[in-house]
Amino acid sequence: MTIRDMDRRTLLKTGLMSAAAAGAATIANTASAKPAGASEMHFDVVVLGAGCAGLSAALEAADKGAKVALLDKMFGPFGNTIYAGGHFNATNTFVQKRDGLSDTLDEFYKDMMDVSMGRGDPELTRMYVEKSGECIQWLTDRVGIQWKKMHEEPWPATVRGHVVDGPKKPGGAQLTTQLLDAVKASKNITLFFNTKAIELLKTPALACTGVRAVTTKGEVIDFHAKGGVIIATGGFHNNKEMICKYMGGGVAWMPLRGAATLTGENIELTRPFFPQYVNMDQYHSGPIHGPTKANPSLMVNYGIIVNKEAQRIIDEVNTYVYIAKKLPQITPDNWAYIIIDQKVVDVSTVASRIARYKKAKAPIYEGQTIAELAKAMNVPIEALEKTVADYNAAVKSGKSGSLTPPNTLKNAPVLDKGPFLAFPFQGGMTATFGGPKISKKAEVLNTENRPVPGLYAAGNAIGGLFYDDYIVGSQLTAAVIWGRVAGEEAAGRTKR
Known part of the structure; x- marks a missing residue:
């Protein structure tokens, strides 16, 4: 050259x-x-x-x-x-x-x-x-x-x-x-x-x-x-x-x-x-923590997605592109959280995304219990406890598809092993x-x-x-x- x-x-x-x-x-x-x-x-x-x-x-x-x-x-x-x-x-x-x-x-x-x-x-x-x-x-x-x-x-x-x-x-x-x-x-x-x-x-x-x-x-x-x-x-x-x-x-x-x-x-x-x-x-959209540019991408499929009222807002089977595009439409301020438990933190896809948040110094909220997690996130405690309990019960009974919104992941994860983690994110513009x-x-x-x-x-x-x-x-x-x-x-x- x-x-x-x-x-x-x-x-x-x-x-x-x-x-x-x-x-x-x-x-x-x-x-x-x-x-x-x-x-x-x-x-x-x-x-x-x-x-x-x-x-x-x-x-x-x-x-x-x-x-x-x-x-x-x-x-x-x-x-x-x-x-x-x-x-x-x-x-x-x-x-x-x-x-x-x-x-x-x-x-x-x-x-x-x-x-x-x-x-x-x-x-x-x-x-x-x-x-x-x-x-x-x-x-x-x-x-x-x-x-x-x-x-x-x-x-x-x-x-x-x-x-x-x-x-x-x-x-x-x-x-x-x-x-x-x-x-x-x-x-x-x-x-x-x-x-x-x-x-x-x-x-x-x-x-x-x-x-x-x-x-x-x-x-x-x-x-x-x-x-x-x-x-x-x-x-x-x-x-x-x-x-x-x-x-x-x-x-x-x-x-x-x-x-x-x-x-x-x-x-x-x-x-x-x-x-x-x-x-x-x-256009191509994707999840992003706007202030730090931390990118969770595929991690949206490894837990549940809740809004600031601690309610699930979308079927987690969707691709991260779809979820990011929808977020500004289903939340007033284009913010939500991914919540996962300890059973998935060592999965390479998840581990690499956690590393991204840490490297960018983006917020990662943690709690030994769902109540502690809700307090760290500053969302309603009882609402998050109910959201997670209803979700877990539906998954265990094989009825996660009947939730509102449904979760139609083939192997939807039960959230029952603390400490629990939450990652704030927004829908961001990636490419046209x-x-x-x-x-x-x-x-x-x-x-x-x-x-x-x-x-x-x-x-x-x-x-x-x-x-x-x-x-x-x-x-x-x-x-x-x-x-x-x-x-x-x-x-x-x-x-x-």
């Missing part, structure tokens, strides 16, 4: 940012009607965004022989990937076989479509399912990713949750570090950090031919791309104007759970090509599901459903795959799948 040094500033204070700094590069610019003073650079493929999708795309294109420029507006990889838990949702993998778990493609496809209310694009979803195992293998063989021991999780994660292992936490930081290391080791990739894409270059017939960018030093550079441009800039979840426009002002008030750097370049840069934008009102629709070849499709020549997209920059909800780990898996596809297609286009 070639690196053109830019502002190193105080490049990074974390291990990941050191890795980014080591590869922290550079600048360059150009434009449609080339501005005075703009410089030009020529590559086979230009990738925008240094997250999971962009890094995967750059690697694949370079491995196919293309000369690649990888641009990012920040001074390192600061998208959603570094904050992710490192889950990959996949099936028919060597990791499942290693840990004695099995699944079928058809069951996986059914679950993917069920969580999207049947509105996920069927072709893309089928391709996702069929390529998910290949994604895990590639990350292992090409990038050196290692995987934690797998455990069966509540539906819809079931036996498909592959979690990145390694010293950096969360798993997304470990993933980013290893992907970035692989990129830096490639002689075919030049990294340009602190370099913001401001315009896609195009022919009069609307073929994409490159990118105009501006650096933090004010330089304008036109990056010409013989094979094409890959949009891997993420979505628009921290663009309040877009959130209000497509989802409403209520959503804009949710605490931010994802990266603050994702502000809608996938929409604004592609507009001149008349792309087919889909699922623009859909909308963007330009892509083909199976990662080509951006226009409103006539035709591919835009030379324009590709991957990761959270795309629309069409997710609707309403998703299975944990699906976004990272999809980012690798279509990042690699886009890289291969753009590299191949240079030879056509």
Whole structure:
């Protein structure tokens, strides 16, 4: 890899940012009607965004022989990937076989479509399912990713949750570090950090031919791309104007759970090509302790969820995405608690979430009895005692489904072993599901459903795959799948 040094500033204070700094590069610019003073650079493929999708795309294109420029507006990889838990949702993998778990493609496809209310694009979803195992293998063989021991999780994660292992936490930081290391080791990739894409270059017939960018030093550079441009800039979840426009002002008030750097370049840069934008009102939400950013995620399925009046408020079988989206609607202030007992604290999923709260110094309320717990939480004591007693009795009698609200978990836990723990959380905004629709070849499709020549997209920059909800780990898996596809297609286009 070639690196053109830019502002190193105080490049990074974390291990990941050191890795980014080591590869922290550079600048360059150009434009449609080339501005005075703009410089030009020529590559086979230009990738925008240094997250999971962009890094995967750059690697694949370079491995196919293309000369690649990888641009990012920040001074390192600061998208959603570094904050992710490192889950990959996949099936028919060597990791499942290693840990004695099995699944079928058809069951996986059914679950993917069920969580999207049947509105996920069927072709893309089928391709996702069929390529998910290949994604895990590639990350292992090409990038050196290692995987934690797998455990069966509540539906819809079931036996498909592959979690990145390694010293950096969360798993997304470990993933980013290893992907970035692989990129830096490639002689075919030049990294340009602190370099913001401001315009896609195009022919009069609307073929994409490159990118105009501006650096933090004010330089304008036109990056010409013989094979094409890959949009891997993420979505628009921290663009309040877009959130209000497509989802409403209520959503804009949710605490931010994802990266603050994702502000809608996938929409604004592609507009001149008349792309087919889909699922623009859909988004990924998740539980978060807003003030500290502690993330309980899957822990919502390991106990009960109560409001400040100590009443259960939702069926705990629901995914953390669904629960987080509903919370602002069913509580006046978007706050609730997860209550668990000691029987689950050593389950790896739960233990890692408790560690997150402790590391973030987020509140964890504890009591040897439910009454003590209620006092620590500052909720009505008698109300919480009754809520837990009624819940336990229903679970023990096999009638938890008749509770109001029901609990339809297959193995709903009885809360009877103290000390009991409670974790406050809110529903937060993680990522948007909308963007330009892509083909199976990662080509951006226009409103006539035709591919835009030379324009590709991957990761959270795309629309069409997710609707309403998703299975944990699906976004990272999809980012690798279509990042690699886009890289291969753009590299191949240079030879056509």
